[in-house]
Amino acid sequence: MGGGFGGLAAVKMLGRTQGDITLVDRHNYHLFQPLSYQVATGSLAPGEIAVPLRQIFRRQDRVRVLMGEVTGFDVEQREVSVDPAIAGTERRTIPYDTLLVAGGSNYAYFGHEDWRSLALEVKSLDSALQVRGRILQAFEAAELEDDAEAQASWLTFVVVGGGPTGVEMAGQIAELARDTLPAEFRRSDPRTGRVLLVEMADRVLTAFPPSLSRRAARSLEHLGVTPLLSHTVVDVQPDRVEIRGMDGRTKRITTRTVIWAAGVSASPLARALGEASGSEVDRAGHVAVEPDLSLPGYPEVLAFGDMVRVRDARTGEPQILPGVAPVAMQQGRYAGRLVANRLAGRVTPPFRYRNKGTLATIGRAHAVADIRGLHISGFPAWIAWLVVHLYYLIGFQNRELVLLRWAYSFFTHGRGTRLITEAADIHRHEHPGEEARRRH
C-alpha cells in the first residue's frame, strides 16, 4: 500500500516471488518527491517527475494497481478498507495474506490546520502546482499594482522551514526573481523581491554538520535569500506572517505568499496500526515497528518508510532515521526480501540502515554534501547531487528529457513551465476550511 519510494522498492523486490500483489495508492502515479519543489518554481513539468504506477508495472502481470485511499485496517480479519475517491464508486475491502504499509508523511502545521490553505507545501504534486500558480500570480499582481507598498507585499516571499526543501525552495524563488523574470516585467522589478527563510533552529540544514550549514547560509545570502534563524511562526494571514524570535519579540512580515516546509507528521495510517496492535506512537505520529519492520504481534503486517520508527535489535528503542528516500527504499527492499525469505522458509537478519550520505542543493550549481563524514560544498557537491538524482530517475521515461531541460535552464536561466493553470487558481481568500474539505 503506497506508491512512494518505499512501496515501489518493496513491490519490485516482491515481484521475484510467487503470489499476487495489489498496490493501492491514492494517486495514479509515483512521484519523485525530492524534486517536486522544482515543479513549484516552474523548472520541471509534472510529467517529468511523476510516472503512472500502471506504466511501471505494465509487464508484471501479477502486480495489480488500484487507485484509492486506504482508510483503515482490520488486522484480525486481515482486510484493508479502500476509498476509491472517484465519484460514483463505493468503498471496498481487500483481503490480504501479507500486508505492507508505506504511507509516508505530511507536513505538520503545529496544530494550526487553518494555516494549511494559506501556507501551501510543495511535497505533493497537486500542492506544488498550486504553489507555482501563487508565485507566478504574485509577480503578475505586482505588475498590476500602482502602490509601491502593495507591490512590495506581492514581491515578498516567506518560506517556513530551513530543511533541504525550504532551502531549495527559497533559493529557487530568489533565482526566479533575480535571473529569470526581470526582462519580462515593465512596471515592477522582480529583482526588488525579498525571499525570507524562517527557521526555528539557529542554523539551516540541521541534519548536516554546522560547517556545511554555515556554507549553505552564505550561499543562500549570496542568492538574495534572507535566513531568519531562531524564529518560529506564530501567525499566518492572507497578507502577513508573524514570527517570534528567541527573545520573545514578534515581528510582522507583510507578504502575500507563504510556503510551508516545516514539521513532519506521519501518515494517519501509522496511528491506525498503532491502535490496532497496541504499539507505541510518537508525537509526530510514527508507529514503532519491530527490528524486522513487522507490527508487534502481527508478523504478516510490515510497515516502513517515513511513518515508522524501527526498534533497535539490541536495545528495543525506536530509532530516529531521516525522512528521506534512501531510508524508505532500503526498508522497502528489506520488506520485500523478508516476505520472499519467509515463503522460502529462510530467516532474515534485522533491518539496518546504511547511510550513503546526505545532499542538499541551493540554487543553480550550489549544493552541500555530507558523504560518510566527507564534507563537500559548492559546485562539486552540486555535480554529486545531479548525478545521484539523475541516477534515481531511472525508470522514468523522461530522464533524458529532464536532463535536456535542466541543461537548457542552466545555460539560459529560463524556466519552461511557467503556466498558471486552474489548480493554482484557488484563491487564498476563500474560507480556510474549504480546501481542507476538498482534500477529503
Add this chain to the structure above:
Amino acid sequence: MGGGFGGLAAVKMLGRTQGDITLVDRHNYHLFQPLSYQVATGSLAPGEIAVPLRQIFRRQDRVRVLMGEVTGFDVEQREVSVDPAIAGTERRTIPYDTLLVAGGSNYAYFGHEDWRSLALEVKSLDSALQVRGRILQAFEAAELEDDAEAQASWLTFVVVGGGPTGVEMAGQIAELARDTLPAEFRRSDPRTGRVLLVEMADRVLTAFPPSLSRRAARSLEHLGVTPLLSHTVVDVQPDRVEIRGMDGRTKRITTRTVIWAAGVSASPLARALGEASGSEVDRAGHVAVEPDLSLPGYPEVLAFGDMVRVRDARTGEPQILPGVAPVAMQQGRYAGRLVANRLAGRVTPPFRYRNKGTLATIGRAHAVADIRGLHISGFPAWIAWLVVHLYYLIGFQNRELVLLRWAYSFFTHGRGTRLITEAADIHRHEHPGEEARRRH
C-alpha cells in the same frame, strides 16, 4: 486584448510601429489551441503547447503584458475595464488610443449551462486537464468495479460534436483504450470500451467535402469509434446521455464520461461591442465589423478572430469564415498593418481571407486534407497535418521536444503524461452550479 492567435499576430505586427502596446489576457500563456485535445488524452503536456506571453515578448520593451480579464469597454471615454482575477487586487481601467479586441469563442451548450460541468470541453487548457483526469479516472474506476454493467458504463465515452476537435478527440480515446492501456489493467479490459461520436448533421467534418467526411467516418470506425450521425443531445446526466434521432426517437446511453465539442458561442465581449456601437450581433454572439475590421462609428476600435463577422466590402453582408487559427492570424496581422498604415498616413485595402486549406487528423497517422480543392486522406494527409502544426509551433521553446515526444508516442503507442492531478479531481457529482461559480 487577447493572447490567442489573432491577438498575438496583431501585437507582433504592431511591434514594428511606434507607440506602447498593452496586451491583456486572462491567462499568463498563449495556448496552441488546435492541439489542446492532445493534453486531454495525455499525449502532450501543458507546457508543450502553451508558452508564457511574457516570454514571447520579453525582448520587446514596448509590449506590456497584463494578466486580467477584460470585463467591458467604454468606447466613448476610450477605456477598458480589467478584472485582475487575482485575489487581493482590484478592478482597474486602462485608457487607449487604439483598441484591438480578439476575445475568441467558447463552446455553446445549446442553452443548457447545467451540462457544462458534466460534459467538459477540451478547448481551454484547464478544461483539457480536467478531461484528462476524468478519462483516466474512468479506466481506474472500471478496474475497481466488480459489476460488468457498471464496468461497461465507465468504459463508455461519448463525444458530442463531429467537427475536427470531436473527431480527433474520439479517435484518441479509442487509441488510448485499444493500444496504450490494455497491458496495464488486470481485471477490466480497456479494449471493450466504446467511443460514441454524436453529430447533429448527417456526416462528420461538415466543413470538408462529403467524400472526405465519408473517409473520415471510415477511419473512425476502423479505430473503434461509432459515429452516431443525425442525432442531437437532449439530456446529459452524471450517468447517462440521451440523444434524439431525426425520427424523433430518443436513445439512452449509459456513460460516465461525456466530452463536449459542439456549437460555438463568441466571446461575450462581442456582444458588448455590438451594444456599444449598435452593430449587428448574430445568434452565436458574433459582432459584425466593417471590411477593415473596425467597429462601425469607432475606427479606433478593431475586432477580429472568432468573435466577429466581417462585412463584405461590396455587399456589406457579414461573411461566415471558419473559426480556425489561420483566419484569426490573418485578421490579426491585417489589424496590426492597418494601425501601422494609419500612423504612416497610408490607406489599407479591405481584409480578404486567403484559404490555404483545411486539415483534420483522425488518430495516429490518419488525416483528411482539403487544400484548395485538392482532397487528400490517410497517411499523406497526416504528414501534411504534422508539418503544418510543427511549423506553427515556431516560437514555442519546446518544439523539438514535442517532436521527440510525438515520435516516441508514435512508435511505442505510449503516452507520457497520464497523470491525474487535482484540477482533474473535481467530482462530477458536485452541484452543477459549483463549478460555474468557481469559474467566475
